[in-house]
Amino acid sequence: MIRPAPFTSGSECSLSRSITTGWQPDRIMRQAIIIALMLSAPAIHAMPAPPKGSTLGDQRTDPSGLYSIATGPTLAGHPPETMAMTGVRTRQVSTIPSGDANLATLLNYFRQAYENDGLTMAYQCADIDCGGFDFRDSRDVLPPPEMYVDLGNFMYASFASTDSETLAELILSTDGALNYIHISEIIGQTDTQLDPAREYPKQPSDPWTADNLLAALRDHGHVALAGLTFQSGASRLTNGTPQIVMALADALKQTPSLQIALVGHTDSVGSADGNQSLSRNRAQTVANLLTSELGVNSAQITVGGVGFFSPIASNATDEGRDRNRRVEAVLLGGLD
Secondary structure: OEEEOOOOOHHHHHHHHHHHOOOOOOHHHHHHHHHHHHHHOOEEEOOOOOOOOOEEEEEEEEEEEEEEEEOOOOEOOEOOOEEEEEEEEEEEEEEEEOOOOOHHHHHHHHHHHHHHOOEEEEEEEEHHHHOHHHHHHHOOOOOOOOOOOOOOOEEEEEEEEOOOOEEEEEEEEEOOOEEEEEEEEEEEOOOOEEOOOOOOOOOOOOOOOHHHHHHHHHHHOEEEOOOOOEOOOOOOEOOOOOHHHHHHHHHHHHOOOOEEEEEEEOOOOOOHHHHHHHHHHHHHHHHHHHHHHOOOOHHHEEEEEOOOOOOOOOOOOHHHHHHHOEEEEEEEEOOO
């Protein structure tokens, strides 16, 4: 629902009190001024209330500026396509016990709330299909401990009002015990604009395909296989096969000359020898998945592990350690 902005502070509040506490000679004139100001004030969208059982955490209102929602995934290192608008942004975090509602249920709850309020969904994705860490890093999320994002288990949705006065984005994730709800809403001027068109595919239903993965290997020399989740301290996979791994299998089968190395990486927790062994074992697990289940020729794959010796983020934070725990496909040859 779009509602006029209430006066809550400053001179407007004082003016309102002077009207309601006693007769003023110019009472009618003052009331007319207030009504006119309220009718001309920027419209304010009522942020959906968190579901029953939630605990409200941090909430911040950012000054007027250019803010955006994502309307597509990150792809081959490129930032997502966005819709941007100049306005005031409010970000809010709440939590709910994971046993009360799963992420899909929460997504449906907020989707219905926004649709009932006249907004339509602009984009929806989940963890690796969004682009993993690169996608998460592109969104301006409130920091831990208020907000927690598991890079292998989060959901995203963005919404826009038909009058282009409101943009909103929703990020849901979990730490196992609690589900985290991050809402960002932008209320402002109607100068909504899409980012310039890019040469790479826009909003594909499956972001990673054999073609764009080969392009990423050719352009960058390596690709992190985001979305892999291993048992803590072990090399056993605990989730399904991410889309990017299936795309890698297709690329290897379609290009028999392609040679890659699967290289495992860890965070800095533990010994150097232990992490080097663990990183290689995890890379070998991915190699076995490609060859035994997805039909890739084992002669195309070399396996290695470097432990914690090649970080891409700080090991001083949970998010940095999450990013450092990875398996990368490294181009060795065959794309000439």
